[in-house]
Amino acid sequence: KQEVTQIPAALSVPEGENLVLNCSFTDSAIYNLQWFRQDPGKGLTSLLLIQSSQREQTSGRLNASLDKSSGRSTLYIAASQPGDSATYLCAVRDIGSSNTGKLIFGQGTTLQVKP
């Protein structure tokens, strides 16, 4: 059974710092991995999606990497800003669910960027 873990559960950094959020999964047979952002009481905003054949994806100040063999993904945020404060979730789609909408989520990392 696939399990997704995110460490740390919470992180507080000063503005301008570069930071890395971690995501690990127990079964390397994944189809893709998606990173989301969630603001308090709101829905999820998709940040980056990495296919299993890809090593990384970039969007602006965000860079996500995937090492399928070791069951790890990282989300790198450059030059953090207070507006980046949110909960960041990673989710995997298993090979067996490749043609379905089923995602398995980690518990998230709550990031606070202090001005």
Add this chain to the structure above:
Amino acid sequence: KAGVTQTPRYLIKTRGQQVTLSCSPISGHRSVSWYQQTPGQGLQFLFEYFSETQRNKGNFPGRFSGRQFSNSRSEMNVSTLELGDSALYLCASSLVSQGAYEQYFGPGTRLTVT
């Protein structure tokens, strides 16, 4: 292009009642998935509908059900509500084509059961 919309946004119900939540996907998206989010369990997959058929189901009791209409709009129903059903219910839609299958989430419906 309009995003995923969910109605109502907030709902308060009493134990034993039933509730129906609605989700309208992004235009052209035929897959709709539902998730439950609670502080203790996090985000958990409920079920997915594609072309009016349930394609996948999570590990939830039969009190949780759903359907999809020909215009891809989806509803989920929870019968005989329990206190533990209090949660944020999120739906997500996907454009099913070869490749990414990226999911786009709505703002959620906050259900409180008293």
